[in-house]
Amino acid sequence: MxxxxxxxxxxxxxxxxxxxxxxxxxxxxxxxxxxxxxxxxxxxxxxxxxxxxxxxxxxxxxxxxxxxxxxxxxxxxxxxxxxxxxxxxxxxxxxxxxxxxxxxxxxxxxxxxxxxxxxxxxxxxxxxxxxxxxxxxFNSSQALLAGVHEEITGMADLHGRRLGVKEGTTGEAYAVDHNERNGSLVELVRFPDQTELTSAVRSGLVDAVLSDNGPLYGFARVYRDTSVKVQIDTGEQYxxxxxxxxxxxxxxxxxxxxxxxxxxxxxxxxxxxxxxxxxxx
The missing domain is CATH 3.40.190.10 (Periplasmic binding protein-like II)
Structure with missing residues (x-):
């Protein structure tokens, strides 16, 4: 928050x-x-x-x-x-x-x-x-959240790794499109709500999560063992x-x-x- x-x-x-x-x-x-x-x-x-x-x-x-x-x-x-x-x-x-x-x-x-x-x-x-x-x-972008020590600069760094997304969201759609264009190199793990999604990074269920930037920045301000690695300018608006x-x-x-x-x-x-x-x- x-x-x-x-x-x-x-x-x-x-x-x-x-x-x-x-x-x-x-x-x-x-x-x-x-x-x-x-x-x-x-x-x-x-x-x-x-x-x-x-x-x-x-x-x-x-x-x-x-x-x-x-x-x-x-x-x-x-x-x-x-x-x-x-x-x-x-x-x-x-x-x-x-x-x-x-x-x-x-x-x-x-x-x-x-x-x-x-x-x-x-x-x-x-x-x-x-x-x-x-x-x-509200102007929104997609963003990648991961552990604070992870070196992730974009989706390519998640090839062969597990990425969490929330079901039915534009983040999920972006990740699916990335896989379709790159041979399904990212393993997608879907979660039903935002709390389960962000918690999955801290518990080690996934290597990173892709979601809207606002909630992820708020999460990282509270849980300092995580950080927003990169924003992806998708031009989204609420x-x-x-x-x-x-x-x-x-x-x-x-x-x-x-x-x-x-x-x-x-x-x-x-x-x-x-x-x-x-x-x-």
Whole structure:
């Protein structure tokens, strides 16, 4: 992570857990009864549960969304961004925990599980066929993390070695493409979540991992026996996603992001959760 997890999130949120055909309130949040919208709610936007902006995330992806071990609250860069959008709408934010596949496929948005997904989702042409993306809010690159004493300067140094990747991510796609172009010289080991992925380096299950740069730099700042060896400029950008055709919500979210860039809140999010400004990544 970018800073101590004891730092409070800039915006609080209720938390829900998405399970098949059912939403269960958690972390002290009250169940949503589908009643009328709270006073002051933006009439331009129809929400799946009136009075709340339901935000889908996949945990953990520190420092963008993760559970604070001290408070138990879900906090992070993406959580705060969603909080600012909810504030503009005049409603509360509730966090819906779900799978990354249901976010990127648009399934949870189409099924009315949530209004918006903000979960470190890289904008790609394939994903844009299933969801509508807003303006990019974070510039990302792929990076290689390994033990601090490892001498790795690129993918070629991992030929004949084991590389960890997270399932369903652009990092996995990049590694698969590398193997297709180079005769499958890197042994890929796939992990279901970010915690298992990064922990595999320290436990020796893999020689290195390939993932988004933000979380890897945060991990290396905490675990000094690891380090980011190289960034791979893939030109990736994170975007929040809504159900296709939900232009009313997308317009408001884009307006909020533009205002955050103008008044400094966007830079402050980077400082708070990554310890750097956007141009320092």
């Amino acid at each position: 970018g800073v101590s997890v004891s730092r409070s999130s800039l915006r609080r949120a209720f938390v829900l857990l998405a399970v098949p055909a059912l939403l269960v309130a958690g972390c002290g949040g009250e169940p949503v009864d589908g009643g009328s919208a709270v006073g002051g709610a933006d009439p331009r936007v129809e929400l799946v549960r009136p009075g709340t902006l339901s935000t889908c995330v996949r945990l953990p992806f520190e420092p963008f969304e993760f559970r604070d071990p001290d408070s138990g609250e879900i906090v992070g860069f993406d959580i705060d961004l969603g909080g600012f959008i909810a504030e503009e709408l005049g409603v509360e934010q509730e966090i819906v925990e779900t799978s990354f596949a249901r976010i990127t496929s648009g399934a949870d948005l189409d099924d009315g599980v949530c209004d918006i997904a903000i979960s470190g989702v890289t904008i790609t042409e394939e994903r844009a066929r299933d969801v509508d993306f807003g303006e990019p809010y 975007g929040f996603a809504v159900r296709r055709g939900n232009t009313a919500l997308l317009d408001v979210a884009n307006e909020v992001l533009a205002a955050m860039r103008a008044d400094g809140r966007h830079v402050e999010l980077h400082r708070t959760w990554l310890g750097v400004t956007p141009n320092q990544l």
